Amino acid sequence: MDATAINEPGPARSAASITLENIGKTYPDGTVAVGDFSLEVGAGDLAVLIGPSGCGKSTILRMINRLIEPTSGRILIDGQNILDRNPVELRRHIGYVIQNVGLFPHQNIRTNIGTVPRLLGWDKKKINERADELLELVGLDPSRYAKRYPHELSGGQRQRVGVARALAADPLVLLMDEPFSAVDPIARGRLQEEFLKLQATVRKTIVLVTHDIDEAVRLGDRIAVLAEGGRLLQYAPPAELLSRPDSVAVGDFVGADRGIRRLAVTPLRPALRPVEEGAATDGRPVVEADGTLYDALAAMLAADATEVLAVEDGRPVGLVSRAALFDVPKAFDVPTNEAEAAV
């Protein structure tokens, strides 16, 4: 790719791969925040970094947009070394969402969203149109919200504006540092759901930092579990991480209740058994066939039922019983300390 490509998203390229090659950050006082960390994030994928406090997650994220300069290693975006680029220019093409959003309090929402396009010299009409388009995309009606100021929005709404602002200049890459942790759990669940829909539309390459394993499982295409000093313990899709944690440390981290979490990433459809055309619900709870085994379990527990009926476009397409939920591949083989010591 040519040297300016990461500054020219263009209609055909809306995401780029990210390669972190043996990156490290040692602070002048000798603190090794990140020792030697490598990771590959495919174009359009969402990678989650998770691990205990102080393990270097934010440092890694901030090295990708050069808010922090690595002391070793290389970072490539679509194969191009970002250390060869002007950091300010680079940051205009990498969306960044942080916990408390950092909206400018004295600018209205439309102006806040237009921050980067303005820096890039877009004309005013195009900036306003883009801001309104993004407000729609994050579920805020522009006619109601564009002229409001940040303090006139709820925390969850501000967070959506933060996402809209990060997407404004159609960046190839989006970095998100605990983007939903400042909102209450109910609003957070809704934001995560909306965010997944948004990502299905915009398909950016995203690196997201979180403390919350449920959020990681829900949002990540792949999850990187880190230990102190930015040591990568495992990098795997959520279902694999939950079913086959490859060390005791990862097993402990994903939690004893990972079986339940695993239901949340297991599609319901393969567990369905056929149902006659036009079958009645017969008082059974109903779930969407596109849901997960977790949705089916939740519906059963709520209705104290032993079966649920799965529907598609309102039509019954299958049944799932309580027993079938426990038939998910029995691969919960966490290594024991002994087994790990033996290898």
Ligand SMILES: Nc1ncnc2c1ncn2[C@@H]1O[C@H](COP(=O)(O)OP(=O)(O)OP(=O)(O)O)[C@@H](O)[C@H]1O
């Ligand atoms: N300027 C600095 N000088 C020295 N050490 C620093 C500096 N900034 C950060 N650190 C250290 O680097 C390590 C990694 O910090 P970082 O913020 O990346 O961790 P984190 O995993 O994001 O933590 P948290 O989940 O608590 O936000 C920590 O031990 C921190 O104390």
